[in-house]
Structure formats: C-alpha cells, structure tokens
Amino acid sequence: MSRVEINFDGIIGPSHNYAGLSPGNLAAMKNRGAVAYPRAAALQGIAKMRANIALGLAQGILVPHARPDHRWLAQLGLTYAEAQPHLQAQALSASAMWAANAATVSPAPDTADGICHLSPANLVTMAHRSHEWPETLAQLRLAFANPAFAVHEPVPAPFGDEGAANHMRLCAAHDAPGVEVFVYGVSGGPFPARQHREASASVARHHRLDAARTLFVQQSEEAIAAGAFHNDVVAVANERVLFAHELAFADKGAFYADLRRAFPEVEIVEVPDAEVPLTDAITSYLFNAQLVTLPGGEMALVVPEEARETPSVWRWLEAHVAGNGPIRRLEVVDVRQSMANGGGPACLRLRVVADPATIDPRFLVGHAKLDRIAAVIEAHWPERIGQDEIADPPLIARIEAARRALLETLGIVELIDR
Numbered sequence: 068m069s070r071v072e073i074n075f076d077g078i079i080g081p082s083h084n085y086a087g088l089s090p091g092n093l094a095a096m097k098n099r100g101a102v103a104y105p106r107a108a109a110l111q112g113i114a115k116m117r118a119n120i121a122l123g124l125a126q127g128i129l130v131p132h133a134r135p136d137h138r139w140l141a142q143l144g145l146t147y148a149e150a151q152p153h154l155q156a157q158a159l160s161a162s163a164m165w166a167a168n169a170a171t172v173s174p175a176p177d178t179a180d181g182i183c184h185l186s187p188a189n190l191v192t193m194a195h196r197s198h199e200w201p202e203t204l205a206q207l208r209l210a211f212a213n214p215a216f217a218v219h220e221p222v223p224a225p226f227g228d229e230g231a232a233n234h235m236r237l238c239a240a241h242d243a244p245g246v247e248v249f250v251y252g253v254s255g256g257p258f259p260a261r262q263h264r265e266a267s268a269s270v271a272r273h274h275r276l277d278a279a280r281t282l283f284v285q286q287s288e289e290a291i292a293a294g295a296f297h298n299d300v301v302a303v304a305n306e307r308v309l310f311a312h313e314l315a316f317a318d319k320g321a322f323y324a325d326l327r328r329a330f331p332e333v334e335i336v337e338v339p340d341a342e343v344p345l346t347d348a349i350t351s352y353l354f355n356a357q358l359v360t361l362p363g364g365e366m367a368l369v370v371p372e373e374a375r376e377t378p379s380v381w382r383w384l385e386a387h388v389a390g391n392g393p394i395r396r397l398e399v400v401d402v403r404q405s406m407a408n409g410g411g412p413a414c415l416r417l418r419v420v421a422d423p424a425t426i427d428p429r430f431l432v433g434h435a436k437l438d439r440i441a442a443v444i445e446a447h448w449p450e451r452i453g454q455d456e457i458a459d460p461p462l463i464a465r466i467e468a469a470r471r472a473l474l475e476t477l478g479i480v481e482l483i484d485r
C-alpha cells in the first residue's frame with residue numbers, strides 16, 4: 068500500500084455567482100452584484116487540476132451540490148419562487164466549490180486507530196454555507212466508503228467549523244506521523260471569527276489525535292480584520308515546511324516554540340510585513356497557494372495570477388526561488404472567477420493522504436476524465452449569471468440540468484436526487 072497526497076478539487080458549479088454573501092471576505096463583498104461567468108469559472112478550475120496532474124500529482128474531485136437547495140428552503144417553509152432575494156441567493160450559492168472548507172482530514176499515520184478520519188465542516192457562520200454539510204457528508208461517504216476511512220458527522224452548532232482551511236499538518240513525509248495544527252479565531256474586530264476553538268478540539272477528539280502532536284493556535288485578530296477570514300489566507304504548510312505571514316498568528320513566538328518542540332525538523336518560512344504587507348498578501352492570495360511536493364521530492368508553490376501581478380509578492384517569490392529556500396518552483400494558475408469570491412487555488416482543494424486504491428474511483432480524475440467533464444461544462448454550464456437573473460425559472464432549470472448531466476457522465480447517480 069502506498070499513501071500519497073491527493074488534492075480533491077471542488078468542481079465549480081453551474082450556479083456560480085457574486086451575491087456578496089460573506090462579510091469579512093473582502094473580494095466577495097467588493098464584487099457583490101458583478102456578472103459571473105460559471106462556464107469560464109469551471110473551466111479555470113479544470114485547467115488548475117490539469118496543471119497539478121502535469122506536475123505529477125494525484126487529483127480527485129468533489130461535485131457541485133444540488134442548487135438551489137430545495138431541502139434547505141423546505142426546512143424554512145419556502146419554495147425557491149417564494150423566497151426573498153437574499154434567501155434565493157443563499158440557496159443558490161455555488162460555495163461548495165471551495166473544498167478546503169468541506170472537511171478536516173487527519174491521515175491514518177496521525178490517528179490512534181490507524182485509519183484516516185474526515186469530519187465535514189458545519190460552516191454555521193455564513194447562512195449560504197451552513198447548508199452545505201449534508202451533501203458534503205453524502206459525498207464523503209461515497210468517496211471514502213472503504214474501511215480505511217472514518218467519516219464523522221459535523222460538529223454541532225453553534226461551534227463554527229470551517230474545515231481544512233484552518234488546519235495544517237507538518238510531517239517528515241506525507242506517509243509519516245504528523246503534527247496537526249488547528250487555527251481558530253476569536254472575534255473582536257469588525258468581522259466574525261469563523262473557526263471556533265471548541266469546534267477544532269471536537270474534531271481533534273473524534274479523529275483520535277495524539278495530544279502531544281496536536282496544537283491549537285489563535286489566528287491574529289489583525290489578520291481577520293485585514294480580511295483573512297480563514298487561516299489559509301495567511302499560512303500554508305506542507306511536509307516539514309510552514310509558510311506564513313509574519314502577522315498570521317496571535318502569539319507566534321509561543322506557537323513556533325511549541326511547533327519546534329513537537330516537530331524539531333520544521334522549517335518556518337516567514338514573510339515579513341515590511342516586505343509583503345498584510346494587505347498585499349491578502350489581495351494577491353500569496354498564501355492561498357498549494358504548497359506541494361513534486362515526485363522528485365522538491366516543493367512547488369501553485370499561486371494565482373494575482374500573486375504575479377502584485378509587485379511586492381512577486382519580488383519576494385522570485386527572490387525566494389533564486390535563493391536556497393524550500394520552494395523551488397512556482398506554478399501560476401488563473402482562477403480569477405473563484406478569486407473574485409475570495410477563493411484561491413488552495414480554497415478549491417481538499418487534501419487527503421491515502422492509498423488511491425481505497426478511494427471510490429469515480430472521485431479520481433486524470434486528463435481523459437477531465438476532458439469528459441470539460442465537455443459537459445461547455446455544453447451545459449450557463450455562460451453568465453447576473454444578480455438580476457437569479458430568480459429566472461429558465462436559468463434555474465438550466466443549472467439543475469447541468470449538474471444532472473455531470474453526475475450522469477461521472478456515474479455518481481446516488482447524488483442526482485439530493
């Protein structure tokens with residue numbers, strides 16, 4: 068058996084639109100009301116997956132959720148036609164694309180029972196995301212049905228859990244025991260803290276993690292106030308490397324000391340605020356990059372185009388790669404449609420370390436399957452959605468038919484009538 072890191076990307080759904088639903092997410096609020104291009108968005112996501120495959124990485128998918136979410140509206144006693152515009156937007160959101168918020172994953176080498184644990188995030192802080200978990204749970208139960216995995220129920224409300232976006236794992240190699248770091252927020256500034264410490268602690272207990280190799284770390288209020296609504300906007304880890312902004316954590320001295328104690332091999336690459344101001348880091352999504360280990364053992368950073376366009380960020384990256392830092396290669400991807408809603412390359416993927424043979428093959432992709440998915444997107448995804456169109460019955464019918472066509476193509480028929 069060989070365990071590898073697999074990136075499961077959320078396929079960008081046919082209802083992708085800009086409704087401005089996430090206070091604290093500066094990009095999403097700035098683009099509220101803009102026209103969205105779901106077809107182009109989804110094809111950008113496919114191109115990102117292809118770039119990862121070309122790097123020699125294993126790739127998986129999670130599929131768009133049923134939108135509008137009629138089950139959720141029914142719980143509110145509404146049909147889509149009856150719902151007010153803000154509830155229509157919340158029911159229609161394609162936010163499940165950001166798979167880093169789908170679940171928290173603890174790979175088998177970290178857990179007491181030697182199986183990989185997954186807990187779907189409840190996402191209770193934002194109404195439009197709070198109804199994602201039932202379908203996420205259904206997808207995880209299909210994809211990870213093998214006894215090599217344990218799929219849990221989400222943490223109960225009101226403890227907010229936003230999944231892997233606030234979780235980092237450091238290890239000598241993906242298949243070796245790791246130190247898991249849970250980053251939580253404490254509200255204080257103008258925006259909500261979406262990850263609660265109680266939720267992180269609950270996930271760690273369910274995942275049967277070793278307390279000596281589990282850290283709970285507070286995100287800095289400054290970072291949340293500057294628009295880092297998830298830790299993965301200001302920090303990312305891969306194997307022995309922690310790559311973080313200087314202002315990411317509330318008490319970085321204590322955190323770094325605890326981390327070095329738990330994992331002496333750690334290499335901390337910290338970006339000073341004087342070189343890359345927090346605002347540049349957040350608008351460029353420098354840290355919302357995929358830090359990946361290539362088959363040859365060296366690390367690459369998959370960054371969005373916006374990182375190349377932000378002078379302070381690109382200067383820092385070029386200097387790092389020219390020096391002898393751990394990031395040896397930069398891969399630039401265009402995910403602008405997702406970025407405009409605050410979702411960068413790392414938001415779009417959920418990392419799972421596992422033997423691919425234990426995963427339902429319908430959720431794994433290579434180029435040939437991506438060709439088939441891209442053909443469905445080209446044929447069925449709406450070209451554009453304006454906010455003044457989200458009540459239109461023909462648009463809704465098209466969105467629903469598009470998802471059905473994709474699930475039929477992938478043979479994931481269990482989810483069609485969700």
Ligand code: SUG
Nearest residue numbers: 086087088089092095167232297414
């Ligand atoms: O939860 N945007 C998402 C972006 C999630 C990014 N994920 C990570 N950082 N891992 C959010 O704020 C905007 C949708 C809208 O406003 O229509 C949105 O939900």
